[in-house]
Amino acid sequence: MAARTRLDPLHGLVLRVASAMAGERTQAAIWRVLAGHGGIQTIQDVCWYGLRRYYAVVDRSEREAVRRRLEELQAWGYVAEAHEWSDGRRFVRVTAAGERALREDPSGAAVDAVLATWDGLRDGRAWRVLYPRLVLTVQTLSHLVRGQTAFRPIVRTPDAQAWVRALLAKRPAKATAAQLRAELEQALERLPPPYADLLVASFAGFGLRGATAQQLAARTGSAPVLVRAALRVAVARVQEAALEEPERFPLLHAMAEPRPCEGLSASAEATRALLLRGVAPAEVARRRGLRLATVEDHVVEIALRDPAFDVFRFLDRTTHEAVWAARRRLGTVRLRAIRDALGGAVSYFAIRLALTRPPCTGMGEYGSDAPTG
Numbered sequence: 001m002a003a004r005t006r007l008d009p010l011h012g013l014v015l016r017v018a019s020a021m022a023g024e025r026t027q028a029a030i031w032r033v034l035a036g037h038g039g040i041q042t043i044q045d046v047c048w049y050g051l052r053r054y055y056a057v058v059d060r061s062e063r064e065a066v067r068r069r070l071e072e073l074q075a076w077g078y079v080a081e082a083h084e085w086s087d088g089r090r091f092v093r094v095t096a097a098g099e100r101a102l103r104e105d106p107s108g109a110a111v112d113a114v115l116a117t118w119d120g121l122r123d124g125r126a127w128r129v130l131y132p133r134l135v136l137t138v139q140t141l142s143h144l145v146r147g148q149t150a151f152r153p154i155v156r157t158p159d160a161q162a163w164v165r166a167l168l169a170k171r172p173a174k175a176t177a178a179q180l181r182a183e184l185e186q187a188l189e190r191l192p193p194p195y196a197d198l199l200v201a202s203f204a205g206f207g208l209r210g211a212t213a214q215q216l217a218a219r220t221g222s223a224p225v226l227v228r229a230a231l232r233v234a235v236a237r238v239q240e241a242a243l244e245e246p247e248r249f250p251l252l253h254a255m256a257e258p259r260p261c262e263g264l265s266a267s268a269e270a271t272r273a274l275l276l277r278g279v280a281p282a283e284v285a286r287r288r289g290l291r292l293a294t295v296e297d298h299v300v301e302i303a304l305r306d307p308a309f310d311v312f313r314f315l316d317r318t319t320h321e322a323v324w325a326a327r328r329r330l331g332t333v334r335l336r337a338i339r340d341a342l343g344g345a346v347s348y349f350a351i352r353l354a355l356t357r358p359p360c361t362g363m364g365e366y367g368s369d370a371p372t373g
Helices: 009-020 027-035 040-048 060-075 096-104 106-114 120-144 158-168 173-188 193-201 213-220 224-244 250-256 266-276 281-288 292-305 317-330 335-341 348-355
Strands: 079-083 090-094
Touching: 009 027, 009 060, 009 090, 009 096, 009 106, 009 224, 027 040, 027 060, 027 090, 040 120, 040 292, 040 348, 060 079, 090 096, 106 224, 120 158, 120 173, 120 224, 120 250, 173 193, 173 224, 173 250, 193 213, 193 224, 213 224, 224 250, 266 281, 266 292, 281 292, 292 348, 317 335, 317 348, 335 348
Parallel strands: none
Antiparallel strands: 079 090
16 A cells, blocks of 8 residues: 555545445545436435535546545555446545545535535536626626727626627616626625625626636645635526525526426426426327337436425335335345345336435434435
8 A cells, every 4th residue: 555645635536435435435436426427327426425515526528636535546546446347447435544534634614514515406507508608798798898899708608698689788887887887796695704705706897807717726825626615606696696586686696597406307397397297208209209218308307306205106115115125134235136135026217216205214314324525
């Protein structure tokens, strides 16, 4: 084993996710959680392993950095890999030394302190949608009020650019700039000063380049991953203010673009609309020209994201109880293991759907036997 090296915050993030996954997922699964991938398997992992706090907290550009951290953790003896499937997939297991490092290393506490209020499933859209619109609107208005129409936009994504053009097409620049400034000042009052300062420093404007996470980290003496996390938290709290008081924050509310069921893909939203009208999954598949398995994925995704969604339209309570009894007895959420324990009589769809609704124990989202994030 290599000599122990102090963990940095990104090591701590990787180790926390790996620990919560209990040796049942691969390096790729760890990456997908941290980067906020939207596939149904990743969303299931986030919910089943209690990883909302760590979902969508690193940029997609950090994949190589995460891979290096995993290699280092393995070299130090903090994680190990094991072949557990016939297809050769290697699951990541945190060793006793790794669990001890999690308890003792201060980097983990720093990560958790920054992400204390973050819920990636709830807040991730703020970073993906509101933040690009906000920074581009600020930059555009700062030029327009000075009569400048030619500048290099800080955000290059076509969707954000089209949205900002539509917003400002019929609005006077000076009045809109004053309104947005007033809304931002009120929203930022809800944030601790360091978070508000980081967010404002990331804005670009006329004659001003927005600071990158690396630059902000150098200024503050913090790790870049913590700065990125703090920026996400700040934007999420701005979105929270806008959604709670749309009449007070009309521009920010428009940028947030609230949806009936936050985070669903457009296709899953279309399926949800039909399901809420009482259409059965097989009929949804026929009408939409989809495979039944795709519609079943949508049903599970809706159930994971919408606590009010009635899963018992598609699942009998006896099966629900049997799935959870097997889950507790086995101490795993691996679908194949649960299905085998039930004699192969329960479909994977029913197992997945049952796992979205823990029995009411009064002990948190997944009860006393939940893996914690």
